[in-house]
Amino acid sequence: MTTAAVGSETGRMTTAAVGDGEADRLFAVGRGGDTDRVITGDRRADTRRLLAVGRGGDPEHLLTGDRGADTGHLLTGERGRAADCVIxxxxxxxxxxxxxxxxxxxxxxxxxxxxxxxxxxxxxxxxxxxxxxxxxxxxxxxxxxxxxxxxxxxxxxxxxxxxxxxxxxxxxxxxxxxxxxxxxxxxxxxxxxxxxxxxxxxxxxxxxxxxxxxxxxxxxxxxxxxxxxxxxxxRMLALDREVGGRTKTIVVDLERDGEVSPLLQIAADSDDRLLLADTDSGLLLIRSDAPSPGEARLGWGVLGSTLPVRFPESLHPPDLALTPFASQPGQALLPEACAVALRIDSPCGTWVGVWRPADRRLHQLRAPEGWLAGSGVWTPEGVLRLPYATEAEPCGVAPLTAPLTEPPSSAPSPSPSDGASPCEEPPRPAPAAARPVPLQQAPLGRLVTK
Known part of the structure; x- marks a missing residue:
């Protein structure tokens, strides 16, 4: 699991770091000296308390997620394919x-x-x-x-x-x-x-x-x-802003005349985007190329936390494009237990993924026929409701409950509506040998505080 440090409570960031806990890899990333602030996500009335997250500038590189497209291709300025319906x-x-x-x-x-x-x-x-x-x-x-x-x-x-x-x-x-x-x-x-x-x-x-x-x-x-x-x-809206050839996430306070504060700045030369935020648990889903320059990866962190952003291998399957679209409500202060639904695109179809930080696994599940891809809503009990429309049933909702543990030899299945044959699950990469990969001179040990 790759991690990136998310800052200090003082509002001033001098160094960010990225490491890999699962594979024992270490990435040192980022330096800075300016005051970089981030909204904490404090669920009290004062939402203006800020937390440092790093330093950087701003492009817009993102896995496309288009059906049948080369899922390793980076497309400028796109978050991914839009959902077929809005909830x-x-x-x-x-x-x-x-x-x-x-x-x-x-x-x-x-x-x-x-x-x-x-x-x-x-x-x-x-x-x-x-x-x-x-x-x-x-x-x-x-x-x-x-x-x-x-x-x-x-x-x-x-x-x-x-x-x-x-x-x-x-x-x-x-x-x-x-x-x-x-x-x-x-x-x-x-x-x-x-x-x-x-x-x-x-x-x-x-x-x-x-x-x-x-x-x-x-x-x-x-x-x-x-x-x-x-x-x-x-009140608080996060946007991905491109300035000077780099993309960083900012916070716009709509009740203070659009006052802008930095949110995600993992490294000076990385592209950092916020894809999803759960307001109950504080869980964030992020896409950044900080752990692997030139290759955007999904990671997760916690709003307001000083702990690192992590980039687990489970969110980086080969030849698949992942786009989060819904998070489980009601998980107050339990980000690791919060389930996230993801749209999975590959050349052979589109299906559903379910992931929790605590599981460290991506469950790949068959979508209902006619799924309005990229749309769905969780219940607090952990049931994912997926809307679908077919000729026989023009308005339907399919409940889906993800297993807490992944069964052995599971294989992702494309949506039946795609008419594609099932894709075999790519083999899980073996853990890399423990070796430092210095991207910038920044010791990791002094960065993570509790």
Whole structure:
């Protein structure tokens, strides 16, 4: 297991380190002298207490996760393939663009009842390519429609046999180089946000839940991507910012006029991205090339902890692209027991992975036929609910419970909907011999404090 030190409580970082506990490998990474601060994830009212995490600059290299693609290829500026549907933070509703022949229309799913059911929300005409939908906590569906240099937002809701629509306004993006997209659903479910990425700056917009339509919130220097909420109120937003050819994760405080603080800065020349944060346990899923320059790897850490970020071999299987999409709620202060669901892509299909830090193993499991890939929600009891749609069952949810220990000779199975033959699980790499691999001169022993 490769580890990277995450800082000190003083807000000042002089050295970061990366090591491998499972294979007894040692990587020394990073130096710095500036004050680099990180939001602690303290679940009390004061969310502005900060913790140092390292030093660095900022590119956007990430495993693509595209089905059938070369999973070892690094694609600039992409987090991975988007989920086929979007689920509210509370798990009650989902929304997607469904297909009827050659046309697309919004569809809302209700997930918190005895049985899931879908409600179509077609407009007066089919939706255009590039349209996005997002469910709100009250059951309405936000839709973003790109229209000639601007983006129009509306709330959709069922009205008997038809669809009601409440226009919210539009955000103009006259610059052809500006891309606007919705951020993941806010924890409260009452507001929705969008990110407009320009050539040199990024703007955060409140597009639903405000007083007078879309509201400008903050402009951030640099090009940002991603988007992970760090608290339950929707105040602290983590973004991956590219500046000077390097990508680092920052925190944007939406209640302090978009005040920006560093979050992930493992090494000066590494690309560090935050993919997932669990607000109950504090578990973080990170992608960084700090332990292996030029090769992005998944790692995990704990928000607010001074212990290292770890990069276990179980999250680095050969020829597979892993993308985390859901974490188990209710694991307060128990990050090692928090289960994480991952989308697994390979040339022979797409299936589901389940991983817990305490297990140190990646369980690879068959996805239901018609799985809306990259989407799902955990129950506090540890059941992963995966939405799927087939011709026979256009709205379904399959429960999946991962074993606590991996059975011997298990093999990952692609989703039956892919029509691909099962892939054999790649052999687990043997532990490397104990030898130091100095990336920079930084002793590891003095860095990890409790």
């Amino acid at each position: 509210t933070a509370g798990g009650a509703y989902a929304a997607r663009l469904a297909r009827a022949g050659d046309s697309w229309f919004p569809e809302r799913w209700t997930l918190d009842g005895p049985e899931p059911y879908a409600v179509p929300l077609p407009g007066n005409q089919p939706e255009e390519p590039g349209t996005e939908v997002q469910p709100m906590a009250d059951g309405r569906v936000l839709i973003r429609r790109p229209i000639e240099g601007r983006h129009a937002f509306s709330l959709l809701y069922p009205t008997g046999p038809g669809t009601g629509e409440l226009p919210l306004g539009a955000v103009e993006c006259p610059d052809e180089g500006t891309r606007l997209h919705l951020l993941p659903p806010a924890p409260c479910g009452e507001r929705a946000y969008a990110l407009a990425v320009g050539r040199r700056t990024t703007t955060v917009w409140l597009v639903a839940g405000g007083t007078f339509g879309p509201e400008y919130l903050a402009e951030i220097p640099g090009r940002c991507s991603g988007g992970v909420w760090l608290d339950r109120t929707g």
